[in-house]
Amino acid sequence: MKKRVEDFAFFGGEKTFQTPLHIAQVNLPPWESVTSAFRGIFERRYFANHGPIVRELDARFAEFVGSRHAVCVTNGTIALMILAKALASSGEVIVPSYTFPATVQALSWAGLTPVLCDVDPETQMVTPETIAPHITPHTSGILAVHLWGQPCAPESLESLAADRGISLMFDACHSIGCAYNNRKVGNFGNGEAFSFHATKILSGGEGGCITTNDDHLAEKLRTIRSFHPGETFVPAALRINGKMSEAQAALALLSLEQYPQNKAANLRRYEAYRLGLAGIPGVSLLSFDPDTDNNYQYIVLDIDESIAGIHRDIFFKLLTAENIICRRHFYPGVHNMPPYSKMEATVKSRFPVTDRLCQRALQLPTSQVMTEADVQMICELIRDIQAKADPIKARVSDAP
Ligand SMILES: Cc1ncc(COP(=O)(O)O)c(C=O)c1O
Structure with a gap:
């Protein structure tokens, strides 16, 4: 426990x-x-171009998701x-502004025009x-994002x-293995895109995949994926x-x-965070709908400064200084980032929910290298920071 404000690493104390x-x-x-897997690759001397392991992963990931097709690619973007x-x-293509920039920039790289929209305050x-007001005769599709492993209104969007009469695709980069009403993510809309980045629950270091139940679309995806x-x-x-x-x-x-x-270990850490953070004024851990299946890969806090007495950014600074x-x-x-911040449609639109979330959300670490004791230590620090809100704010000169 940090007894005095000076004990926090941000103010010169020892790092936790x-x-x-x-x-x-x-x-x-x-x-x-x-x-053993890499010995096989070396023995075959076959590293690229739709080798046997990529083909096996295409088949195994389709089986895991329950989709007709899975097309593995370099990364989620x-x-x-x-x-x-x-x-x-x-x-x-209508796409939320509250997402990782890759979701939106992928559309620009594909020669499409992203139209940014706001998100629902609850989900x-x-x-x-949030989508319908942006549909015009120029709209060709919707790119929805299953955020933090939660399914994004799949049936109503379908x-x-x-x-x-427009296409529907999902950014499912956060949602490997998740499900909605017992239907696995990967089976919604026309197609869904996954990431196997190192920060994801299923990882190839880098990597990605597209799933679909449409045979013709699968042929198109496989054709576009290479020049072979x-x-x-x-x-x-x-x-x-x-x-x-x-190798990936x-x-x-x-x-x-x-x-x-890995999912079971994520759930244990999520539960440890839930217990450890309970009752801290203004600090709430994102909860997941018990009717949906989540992979618990994301520990996301909502920090309400009006109750916590301290802004999310100060938690961010102090926790970062502790090596968290x-x-x-x-x-x-995304609406405040280049190249979209100056686009006429973006400037004219309003994003009140995205703006609020961007001021309040804080994602905390979770991974195989962390113990439940580490989680408890992080929760205690968060409790200490909130409890010492006033003296901390007085010392953080550049506080917002
Ligand atoms: C929501 C979302 N979309 C897209 C991506 C891009 O995936 P990748 O890093 O595999 O290109 C990420 C990566 O973190 C993501 O979180």
């Missing part, structure tokens, strides 16, 4: 953690399983670009109500897209090198095998 606790550190598979290009070759995600003549299934004007390597696929396959234990690497997601909101 000697080495940084990153927001998420890759859940490593056992070393022996890695050497490329997955979004290829999916968007395959579904909507031109026009406007922090888009709903038919009805909206069908009624308006043997991988040309339908005509496609523009293609890209979005191929996953054998080998790590991702091992990670897929470990999914159940947290994130102010998704500050300052």
Whole structure:
């Protein structure tokens, strides 16, 4: 416990953690399983171009999700670009501003025009109500985001897209293994894009995948993903090198095998955070709908300064100084970032919910390297910071 304000590392005290606790550190598979998988790659001397391990991962991930097709690619951003290009070759695509910038920039890279919209204050995600006002004759699709492992209104968005005759895709980068009404994420809309980045519950270091139940779309996705003549299934004007390597696929396959234990460990840490943070005024941990299946990969706080007596940014500064690497997601909101901040449509629109969330959200670390005692220590620090709000604010000269 930090007895005095001077005890916090930000003010010169000793750091609580000697080495940084990153927001998420890759859940490593056992070393022996890695050497055995890589021995096979070395023996075959086959590293790229739709090798046997990539093909196995395509099949195994489709089986895991329960979709007809899975098309593995280099990363989640490329997955979004290829999916968007395959579904909507031109026009406007409606997308939330409260998301990781890659969601929106993938549309720009695919030659589409992103139209940013606000999100619902309860779910922090888009709903038919936040999307509908932006639909015009130029709209070709919707790109919704399943945030923090929660499914994003999939059935009502499917009805909206069908009624308006536009395509529906999901950024499912956060939502590997999640489900809605027993329907797994990966089966909604026309197609869904996943990330296998090192911060994700299933990781190939880098990596990504697109799932779909549409056979024709799958052929288009496979064609766009590479320039390989043997991988040309339908005509496609523009293609890209979005191929996953054998090394990435080998790590991702091992990670897929470990999914159940990694999810269970995430849940234990989530519960430890929930108990540890209980009763801190103005600090609430994002709760998940018990009817949906979550992967618990994201520990996200909402900090209400009017109750906590201290702004989220001061928690951020003090925790970072203790070597607790947290994130102010998704500050300052895509509508406030280049190249979108000056676009006419963005300037004219209003994003009150996104603006509020960007001032209040704080993501905390969770990973295989952390113990439940680490979690308790982080919770105690947060309790201490809130309890000493006034003297801390008095000493943080650049407090907002
Ligand atoms: C919501 C969201 N979309 C897209 C991406 C991009 O994925 P990648 O880093 O694999 O390109 C991320 C990555 O963190 C993400 O969190």
